[in-house]
Amino acid sequence: MRTSTRTTGVRGLVGAGLAAAALALAPAAHAQDAAAFYKGKTVKILVGSPPGGGYDAYARIIAPHLAKKLDAEVIVENRPGGGGLLALNMLVTGKADGLTLMHVSGEGAIMSQLTNRAGARWDVRKLVWLGRTAQERKIWFFSTKSKLKSLDDALKAKEIKWSATGPADNISDVAAVVSYVLGLNSKIVTGYKGARGMALAVIKGETDSGILSSSSAARLIKSGRLKGIAVVSRTRTPHLPDLPTIFEATKVPADKAWWIDFREKIGEAQRAMVTTPGVPADRVAFLRKAIGEVLTDPAVVAEAKKRRRIITYLPGAELAKVVEDALNHVKGERLELVKQVMLKKYF
Amino acid sequence: MLDSVLDGLARVGDPTALLYLVIATLIGVVFGVLPGLSGLTALALLLPLIYGMEPGAGLAFLLAAHAVVNTGGSVTAILLGIPGAPANTATLVDGFPMAKQGRGGEALGAALAASGIGGVIGVVFLIILLPVLQPIVLLFGSPETFCLVIMGITFIAGLGHQNLTIGLISAGFGMYLGFFGYQQVSGVPRYWLDYDYLLNGFRLIPLALGLFAIPELVSLAASGGTIARDGARTGVLRADVYKGFRTAVSRKWLVLRSSMIGVVIGIIPGIGGETSPWVAYASARQTSPEGDKFGKGAIDGVIAPESANNSKEGGALVPTLAFGIPGSSAMALLLGGFFLVGLEPGPEFLKKHMDIAVSLALTVALANILAVVVLLGVARHLAAITKVRGHLLAPSLLVLLILGTYSVANSTTDVMFMFGFGVLGVLLREAGFNRPALLLGFVLAPLAETYLHISLNVQGWSFLLRPISLGILGLTLLALLWPMIRRSLRKIRS
Numbered sequence: 001m002r003t004s005t006r007t008t009g010v011r012g013l014v015g016a017g018l019a020a021a022a023l024a025l026a027p028a029a030h031a032q033d034a035a036a037f038y039k040g041k042t043v044k045i046l047v048g049s050p051p052g053g054g055y056d057a058y059a060r061i062i063a064p065h066l067a068k069k070l071d072a073e074v075i076v077e078n079r080p081g082g083g084g085l086l087a088l089n090m091l092v093t094g095k096a097d098g099l100t101l102m103h104v105s106g107e108g109a110i111m112s113q114l115t116n117r118a119g120a121r122w123d124v125r126k127l128v129w130l131g132r133t134a135q136e137r138k139i140w141f142f143s144t145k146s147k148l149k150s151l152d153d154a155l156k157a158k159e160i161k162w163s164a165t166g167p168a169d170n171i172s173d174v175a176a177v178v179s180y181v182l183g184l185n186s187k188i189v190t191g192y193k194g195a196r197g198m199a200l201a202v203i204k205g206e207t208d209s210g211i212l213s214s215s216s217a218a219r220l221i222k223s224g225r226l227k228g229i230a231v232v233s234r235t236r237t238p239h240l241p242d243l244p245t246i247f248e249a250t251k252v253p254a255d256k257a258w259w260i261d262f263r264e265k266i267g268e269a270q271r272a273m274v275t276t277p278g279v280p281a282d283r284v285a286f287l288r289k290a291i292g293e294v295l296t297d298p299a300v301v302a303e304a305k306k307r308r309r310i311i312t313y314l315p316g317a318e319l320a321k322v323v324e325d326a327l328n329h330v331k332g333e334r335l336e337l338v339k340q341v342m343l344k345k346y347f
Numbered sequence: 348m349l350d351s352v353l354d355g356l357a358r359v360g361d362p363t364a365l366l367y368l369v370i371a372t373l374i375g376v377v378f379g380v381l382p383g384l385s386g387l388t389a390l391a392l393l394l395p396l397i398y399g400m401e402p403g404a405g406l407a408f409l410l411a412a413h414a415v416v417n418t419g420g421s422v423t424a425i426l427l428g429i430p431g432a433p434a435n436t437a438t439l440v441d442g443f444p445m446a447k448q449g450r451g452g453e454a455l456g457a458a459l460a461a462s463g464i465g466g467v468i469g470v471v472f473l474i475i476l477l478p479v480l481q482p483i484v485l486l487f488g489s490p491e492t493f494c495l496v497i498m499g500i501t502f503i504a505g506l507g508h509q510n511l512t513i514g515l516i517s518a519g520f521g522m523y524l525g526f527f528g529y530q531q532v533s534g535v536p537r538y539w540l541d542y543d544y545l546l547n548g549f550r551l552i553p554l555a556l557g558l559f560a561i562p563e564l565v566s567l568a569a570s571g572g573t574i575a576r577d578g579a580r581t582g583v584l585r586a587d588v589y590k591g592f593r594t595a596v597s598r599k600w601l602v603l604r605s606s607m608i609g610v611v612i613g614i615i616p617g618i619g620g621e622t623s624p625w626v627a628y629a630s631a632r633q634t635s636p637e638g639d640k641f642g643k644g645a646i647d648g649v650i651a652p653e654s655a656n657n658s659k660e661g662g663a664l665v666p667t668l669a670f671g672i673p674g675s676s677a678m679a680l681l682l683g684g685f686f687l688v689g690l691e692p693g694p695e696f697l698k699k700h701m702d703i704a705v706s707l708a709l710t711v712a713l714a715n716i717l718a719v720v721v722l723l724g725v726a727r728h729l730a731a732i733t734k735v736r737g738h739l740l741a742p743s744l745l746v747l748l749i750l751g752t753y754s755v756a757n758s759t760t761d762v763m764f765m766f767g768f769g770v771l772g773v774l775l776r777e778a779g780f781n782r783p784a785l786l787l788g789f790v791l792a793p794l795a796e797t798y799l800h801i802s803l804n805v806q807g808w809s810f811l812l813r814p815i816s817l818g819i820l821g822l823t824l825l826a827l828l829w830p831m832i833r834r835s836l837r838k839i840r841s
Contacts, residue, residue: 050676051391051683060395077757078391081547082529082536089543119529119536119546161805167534189804191532191797193617194679196672200616203670206488206805223694306689
């Protein structure tokens with residue numbers, strides 16, 4: 001039976017209307033998909049260091065709150081090894097279903113990639129960044145037992161020895177940057193076990209100098225065991241408000257200032273939540289939202305503060321952009337120079 | 348200082364604290380007895396539980412559990428030839444032969460006495476050193492650590508009851524195995540064969556259990572007999588256990604010396620607790636008039652390592668409390684515990700919370716004593732396990748081994764490697780290799796390499812001339828030459 005033109009027109013309108021409604025409802029439906037997906041499942045947060053350390057502490061603070069948001073079980077799994085490398089490898093080679101997350105050293109991941117660290121299987125550009133938990137500036141300090149008493153001494157010294165734990169460990173690379181920018185005659189001694197082992201060596205006077213994150217350094221400097229020299233940044237740190245920045249403490253050559261900015265930019269990804277590349281976009285959005293809510297919840301921030309952990313949240317999408325920018329800053333010849341300075345020059 | 352000691356005592360005497368102590372001690376003993384489950388695993392599992400506990404109580408809970416793991420571990424090491432924890436491996440070298448001879452109860456009694464006394468001695472030293480902790484830790488730098496590792500390596504030669512060459516070859520092979528994975532100084536991954544697990548090298552627990560436990564398991568299952576050889580004295584009497592206990596108590600100097608070794612090695616962060624029992628064992632062998640009997644069931648070979656592996660806990664607390672530098676990987680976890688309850692070890696901690704520090708030390712001592720009392724009570728029942736038929740025992744033990752190895756890092760790969768090393772262990776045992784030397788080479792070689800590199804980078808070869816380094820090297824030389832010196836002295840006397 002032939003339909004009249006009027007019915008066809010009405011059908012067309014209804015069809016268009018339905019289509020428009022479907023389109024409008026689609027995002028909500030996806031979000032519902034993601035929520036339904038996570039409901040009742042077990043989500044793992046990998047930590048690349050043993051229990052009790054900084055990365056572990058943040059993960060354990062987040063876990064119960066995230067569990068409530070996701071309506072899932074959230075457990076923390078420690079997989080130490082290779083300075084967090086092993087766990088990150090596990091994450092990127094695992095299933096891209098969004099059930100495995102990691103509280104990673106973002107700057108470690110970036111530095112390892114930049115320096116072509118053997119065994120690294122990830123590309124930080126492809127990593128799905130869910131949100132930053134914390135970030136601290138780096139402090140440059142001397143030993144109280146060193147012959148070098150001030151930054152000027154360091155500039156004139158025939159040799160200044162640094163402690164570090166290994167290549168691309170967020171200590172030795174910062175030391176290398178500072179040395180290159182100021183033209184120091186540095187020798188970086190790697191191999192110390194952990195940031196504490198490295199700090200102890202400087203305290204003992206075995207080496208002259210070192211780098212630590214501001215909260216760790218502040219404790220040692222305030223108690224007089226170490227001597228603060230400068231903050232390796234453009235801005236001071238609230239942990240040590242009287243400590244000058246490297247730009248305030250000495251003259252930084254204009255053509256080399258970009259090194260400090262560049263390394264600081266990488267440091268912005270210091271502690272971050274990530275998940276496997278290839279996780280469906282709706283789940284990523286769901287996770288980012290949940291993590292954002294947890295990390296900005298005043299109760300969570302206060303709880304972390306009680307455990308001496310400060311949360312400095314940055315949303316995942318912005319963090320991804322920070323990482324992208326940092327990597328784009330060094331290409332080709334500049335990348336070769338960066339590798340040379342951070343891996344070879346002072347070792 | 349005295350006020351702090353009294354305050355510390357008051358803390359420990361609190362009924363709730365005592366209750367936690369008892370529970371934690373029992374947990375620690377069980378973890379020790381079960382092979383593969385070590386102090387690290389115990390700490391990792393208990394750590395989240397203390398969140399919310401009163402700081403002193405929470406830390407005491409953790410410490411008490413950890414301090415007695417090696418006491419419990421001696422049980423399986425002696426009766427089954429399976430180290431309950433890596434630091435008990437030295438105990439089985441003489442303890443297990445004793446069990447096979449039907450003297451398992453005696454060995455157990457000696458081990459328990461040594462553990463208890465060693466643990467208390469470690470604590471005594473900790474308390475004595477508490478006021479001067481920081482200068483002590485500051486004395487030992489990378490050069491001194493290197494020299495101590497060298498001392499440990501030279502004792503490897505003294506570990507075998509066969510000839511020196513086999514000992515050195517075994518140690519060499521162990522060193523080779525120790526080189527797999529990331530090198531600590533340069534970050535270069537060695538021999539990882541594009542296989543992620545090997546980036547971190549071989550792991551200690553799969554290696555130790557595979558080398559020592561699996562061959563014994565195979566023998567048990569294949570022989571059809573019992574651990575205590577048929578024909579060995581039957582009936583494990585309480586008297587046996589007490590005989591062993593009294594023997595250990597009578598060997599005052601041995602226990603003291605072994606405990607000292609444990610404490611000193613425990614104080615040096617970076618050497619790791621697995622080394623001290625071996626050094627104590629080797630030192631006992633060097634100085635004992637019955638040195639040849641070591642490896643075949645000499646009771647001194649049980650007393651020495653068991654004193655050391657408990658006293659090292661007191662030593663390991665020294666850098667942990669003084670600086671927040673963990674004296675062992677278990678201490679690193681304990682540090683996590685400190686942060687969890689809102690405390691931070693270091694100079695300020697000792698000034699403000701000396702009473703907590705003292706109470707922790709006393710907790711370790713009490714836990715040690717309690718563990719010994721509990722285990723003594725059940726010792727003869729435990730020793731009866733050596734009478735169970737092998738084909739009944741072996742499957743249960745196998746399950747325990749698998750679970751224990753898996754629980755370390757939730758890794759089935761670890762379990763696979765344990766079996767791989769098990770094959771190796773069987774072959775090496777048949778070929779007469781010196782497996783303790785292999786294990787020691789495995790643990791020590793990477794340390795020697797790292798600290799040598801660091802010392803050379805910091806100071807060049809002149810690091811050998813530093814006073815403490817020279818002293819340690821001198822002691823090492825003395826220990827090496829001691830048998831010869833003793834022989835010459837005897838000749839001069841007669």
